[in-house]
Amino acid sequence: MDIIITPSSSPLPIDRAYCLSMVIKSFKGRRDVEVHLFRACWKDGEFKKSDLDKLIGAPIDPSSTDPAGSRTVILESFTDSERDLIVNYLKEQYSTRLTALNSTPLTFPVPAGLTGLSQVHAGKNIGFIEFEKIPSYSLEIPLKGLYDLSQHPPIVEG
DSSP, X not given: OEEEEOOOSSOOSSSOOEEEEEEEEEXXXXXXXXXXXXXXXXXXXXXXXXHHHTTEEOXXXXXXXXXXHHHHHHHHSBOHHHHHXXXXXXXXXXXXXXXXXXXXXXXXXXXXXXXXXXXXXXXSSEEEEEXXXXXXXXXXSOEEXXXXXXXXXXXXXX
């Protein structure tokens, strides 16, 4: 399994600033499915809205300027210690099922108008892995994973 943890090239303005993904060899009839991991919930008032707004910059798309989704992206991210706990857990539990674990820091300022992973709606090809429902999940981090099966080749061509 490849584990790639990209360090920040400059000091980060907030501890919770790391994205994490995993690649599952075989999942729901698909090969090499990338799953974007995220914090599923956080305490109300954990960060002041005004403090988060200082971390949000100009939008990528001028028609989408709402900062709410971008705040969610930050809140869904992990601290470096949380990231390390999750990576170690996944290595121990799923080393034979995963091909990669990847982590990168967010780039600040985070563009306005983004959509948080928890704001995506499940559908035919898009779904969530809810780690807290897995009996062997032992971490206290409310972890979920978002996948999109349409982005990955089927195991059997039909």
